[in-house]
Amino acid sequence: MSDFPAEVKYLPTHEWARLEEDGSVTVGISDHAQNALGDVVYVELPEQDQQISAGDEAGVVESVKAASDIYSPVSGTVAAINPALEDEPEKVNQDPFGEGWFFRVEPNDIGELEDMLDAEAYQEACEEEDH
Amino acid sequence: MSSQTPLQTPLYEQHLLAGGKMVDFAGWSMPVNYGSQIEEHLAVRTTAGMFDVSHMTVIDVTGEGAKPFLQRLLANDVDKLVLYGALYSAMLNQHGGVIDDLIVYQMPTGYRCVVNASTRDKVLAWFNQHAKSDTKYSNVQYVEQDLAMIAIQGPLALSKLSEIEAIAGIDALKPFSALMHNDWLIGRTGYTGEDGVEIILPGDQSVHLWARLVAIGVLPAGLGARDTLRLEAGLNLYGQDLDEETSPLASNIGWTIAWQPQQRVFIGREAIEPQRGKCPMKLTGLMMRDKGILRHGQKVITQAGAGVITSGTYSPTLEYSIALARIPKAASGKCQVDIRGKLKTVDIVKPPFVRNGKILVA
Numbered sequence: 001m002s003d004f005p006a007e008v009k010y011l012p013t014h015e016w017a018r019l020e021e022d023g024s025v026t027v028g029i030s031d032h033a034q035n036a037l038g039d040v041v042y043v044e045l046p047e048q049d050q051q052i053s054a055g056d057e058a059g060v061v062e063s064v065k066a067a068s069d070i071y072s073p074v075s076g077t078v079a080a081i082n083p084a085l086e087d088e089p090e091k092v093n094q095d096p097f098g099e100g101w102f103f104r105v106e107p108n109d110i111g112e113l114e115d116m117l118d119a120e121a122y123q124e125a126c127e128e129e130d131h
Numbered sequence: 132m133s134s135q136t137p138l139q140t141p142l143y144e145q146h147l148l149a150g151g152k153m154v155d156f157a158g159w160s161m162p163v164n165y166g167s168q169i170e171e172h173l174a175v176r177t178t179a180g181m182f183d184v185s186h187m188t189v190i191d192v193t194g195e196g197a198k199p200f201l202q203r204l205l206a207n208d209v210d211k212l213v214l215y216g217a218l219y220s221a222m223l224n225q226h227g228g229v230i231d232d233l234i235v236y237q238m239p240t241g242y243r244c245v246v247n248a249s250t251r252d253k254v255l256a257w258f259n260q261h262a263k264s265d266t267k268y269s270n271v272q273y274v275e276q277d278l279a280m281i282a283i284q285g286p287l288a289l290s291k292l293s294e295i296e297a298i299a300g301i302d303a304l305k306p307f308s309a310l311m312h313n314d315w316l317i318g319r320t321g322y323t324g325e326d327g328v329e330i331i332l333p334g335d336q337s338v339h340l341w342a343r344l345v346a347i348g349v350l351p352a353g354l355g356a357r358d359t360l361r362l363e364a365g366l367n368l369y370g371q372d373l374d375e376e377t378s379p380l381a382s383n384i385g386w387t388i389a390w391q392p393q394q395r396v397f398i399g400r401e402a403i404e405p406q407r408g409k410c411p412m413k414l415t416g417l418m419m420r421d422k423g424i425l426r427h428g429q430k431v432i433t434q435a436g437a438g439v440i441t442s443g444t445y446s447p448t449l450e451y452s453i454a455l456a457r458i459p460k461a462a463s464g465k466c467q468v469d470i471r472g473k474l475k476t477v478d479i480v481k482p483p484f485v486r487n488g489k490i491l492v493a
């Protein structure tokens with residue numbers, strides 16, 4: 001059974017976003033998503049300082065099985081990317097909401113987070129997708 | 132087919148017990164992995180793992196006309212077989228495209244064909260069509276068997292099997308030959324590039340055999356590991372590396388075509404014989420040291436012209452990406468692959484990449 005922590009928001013495309021104390025937004029993929037992908041072997045991340053818009057392709061996560069696009073939940077400037085994923089992409093499987101984070105955005109408008117799903121709605125969406 | 136409830140093999144409950152993640156595959160509910168595909172892959176390369184391959188279609192072909200029938204339908208020649216021998220062959224259409232690739236065993240009363248699950252319907256339709264084509268096939272019978280199949284693969288596969296079942300003659304069993312052990316047909320065959328056996332047996336007995344193998348530590352492995360293992364071993368997957376539009380000569384299986392005797396006119400012979408030695412394309416290996424994963428359908432650019440990746444994945448043994456690609460015959464050395472608009476340099480290498488636990492590409 002997958003984890004659906006309530007302190008982050010979700011996109012139907014399985015990204016999560018967390019508003020940090022410094023005002024930045026951290027992005028990763030959900031536990032449900034890493035389960036479905038299986039062993040993650042490569043993550044392509046956006047460039048530092050890149051401008052991205054909500055809904056834009058911001059990277060790719062590849063498991064042994066398949067490649068999957070990553071979309072940014074918010075618009076803004078890429079403030080950081082997770083350097084650990086270069087050599088340890090398996091962190092996405094091991095700790096999807098923690099050490100397996102993808103990138104951090106300096107958001108233009110944190111109101112965009114309101115458009116995302118809460119844990120309950122996202123979990124329902126996942127269950128529908130599975131059936 | 133997708134709207135129907137997927138079929139379950141006799142081992143379905145065993146997969147759930149082992150935590151198998153079930154997916155629809157060619158109309159069957161099959162485990163893609165039981166947790167980590169990479170662990171399952173490495174278990175087969177270093178110790179032993181096992182696969183439920185009961186979704187594959189077993190068809191027994193009997194009757195006086197069985198031999199000429201298969202000699203007409205298969206590009207390889209069943210005349211090469213001795214009792215309990217196994218033969219790999221392509222089945223071609225009139226244009227020389229591949230309808231299926233299969234294994235044929237010589238049985239005391241005829242032949243046993245093991246064909247892909249994904250091609251079952253069209254293979255049976257092809258049999259129906261051609262059984263009526265000539266009176267000499269009028270007494271040919273081909274009957275799908277309701278049997279399970281377990282592949283035990285890895286350097287310890289035979290010793291593990293022998294721990295739980297005394298099987299006369301198993302140690303002397305040569306590759307691509309089989310023996311009968313009670314109701315079990317045990318062939319020294321596989322799809323991983325490792326030693327091992329594939330056992331065709333009644334469904335109820337398969338459940339007991341599976342449980343006994345689990346109990347002595349043989350790791351269940353899913354379709355995911357099966358795919359990465361076969362790709363490292365340079366073995367083709369029907370529907371990706373082989374299809375009805377492509378000649379077997381452009382798919383690295385020219386060696387399985389029996390051109391002699393000249394008078395054996397198998398279906399597709401006329402179409403492919405003129406290409407013999409002159410096929411402009413080849414199916415070969417690619418490997419990429421750089422980060423990223425090669426995938427089916429990506430475009431390949433070589434100095435001799437364009438090509439395409441037919442199968443690509445991450446290789447758990449090599450720890451970088453490998454692929455099979457159909458490229459111009461003259462291409463060698465390095466070439467480029469278009470991955471989402473970025474050109475990556477890769478090496479052209481002759482498969483297999485890995486066999487019997489050893490890396491064969493530098």
